[in-house]
Amino acid sequence: xxxxxxxxxxxxxxxxxxxxxxxxxxxxxSEIGCERIxxxxxxxxxxxxxxxxxxxxxxxxxxxxxxxxxxxGHPCHVEFSATFSTAIDKIVLLDFPSVVAKAAT
Amino acid sequence: xxxxxxxxxxxxxxxxxxxxxxxxxxxxxSEIGCERIxxxxxxxxxxxxxxxxxxxxxxxxxxxxxxxxxxxGHPCHVEFSATFSTAIDKIVLLDFPSVVAKAAT
Numbered sequence: 001x002x003x004x005x006x007x008x009x010x011x012x013x014x015x016x017x018x019x020x021x022x023x024x025x026x027x028x029x030s031e032i033g034c035e036r037i038x039x040x041x042x043x044x045x046x047x048x049x050x051x052x053x054x055x056x057x058x059x060x061x062x063x064x065x066x067x068x069x070x071x072x073g074h075p076c077h078v079e080f081s082a083t084f085s086t087a088i089d090k091i092v093l094l095d096f097p098s099v100v101a102k103a104a105t
Numbered sequence: 106x107x108x109x110x111x112x113x114x115x116x117x118x119x120x121x122x123x124x125x126x127x128x129x130x131x132x133x134x135s136e137i138g139c140e141r142i143x144x145x146x147x148x149x150x151x152x153x154x155x156x157x158x159x160x161x162x163x164x165x166x167x168x169x170x171x172x173x174x175x176x177x178g179h180p181c182h183v184e185f186s187a188t189f190s191t192a193i194d195k196i197v198l199l200d201f202p203s204v205v206a207k208a209a210t
Contacts (some may be wrong), residue, residue, distance in 0.1 A: 005146055007162050009114065009199060029207050037209050041110055041201030045170070050198040057112050057199050059164070061209075065150070092197070093155040094114060094162050096146030102134050104142050104166075 003036060004068045006060040007094045011053045016087045018042075018056070024080060025058070031076045037061035053090065061098075068095065108141060109173045110203050111165040116158045116194040123147075123161070126192055129185060130163070136181045142166040158195065166203075173200065 012018055022040070029038050040058040043051055062068040071077055117123055127145070134143050145163040148156055167173040176182055 002144075005144075005162070007112075007114075009112075009197065026206050035207060037205075038207040039107075039110075039203040039205045041199070041203045043199040043201045045200040046198055050196070052197050054197055054199060057110070057201065091155070092114065092157050092159055093151055094146070094148040094159060095150040096148045096162065098144040098146045100142075100144045101131050102140060102143040 002098055002100050004062045004065045005094075005096050005098050006035075006062065006068055006071070007096075008058040008091065009054045010056050010058075010091045011089045012055065012087055013089045021084065021087055024083065028076055028080045032071055032074045034067050034070050034074075035060045035062055036067075054092070065097070107203055107205050109167045109170045110199075110201055111140075111167065111173055111176070112199045112201075113163040113196065114159045115161050115163075115196045117160065117192055118194045121192045126189065129188065133181055133185045137176055137179045139172050139175050139179075140165045140167055141172075159197070170202070 012021070025040070029035060038058075038060045040056060042056050043054070060068075060071070062071065117126070130145070134140060143163075143165045145161060147161050148159070165173075165176070167176065
């Protein structure tokens with residue numbers, strides 16, 4: 001769980017087929033392959049007030065910042081990002097080295 | 106990396122000693138103990154425009170939704186949340202079962 005994290009939370013536009021975006025993201029991961037861990041999720045539980053309209057979170061873990069930099073600069077990512085950005089209503093990105101407070105038990 | 110996720114992103118108020126909050130959070134984790142994985146990070150890399158003022162991310166992984174529910178309802182969490190909420194300028198919470206697109210290699 002250590003490593004460099006790339007966290008994206010978004011609200012998609014209403015007419016977007018989210019399933020297509022997720023397929024594109026899965027394809028991207030298989031094409032680039034420099035991330036170690038990648039998962040996403042859709043909030044179907046939280047309180048609307050606390051979600052503030054955001055619905056999906058995506059988190060990638062890289063070995064280190066170099067891995068992240070290689071991913072971001074990869075032509076497939078650049079191409080995907082252009083498509084992705086047209087599908088979102090709002091977004092927050094956070095990139096950070098993680099501090100592990102508790103590892104898996 | 107599977108499991109139920111509790112994701113919190115925040116911007117702390119300017120006069121807050123973040124180190125104290127992090128210590129309190131570490132204590133909380135050791136007291137409750139029902140989360141499997143917990144890490145946090147401070148974005149010192151991203152573009153301000155994409156961060157939208159948010160600075161810290163916290164992510165907890167629970168075995169399942171029951172684990173998360175037990176955590177949220179624990180008296181120590183209720184007490185900590187009251188303190189935490191006074192320290193934040195803005196916050197987004199997302200709670201979701203995770204979909205693993207790529208496991209650790």
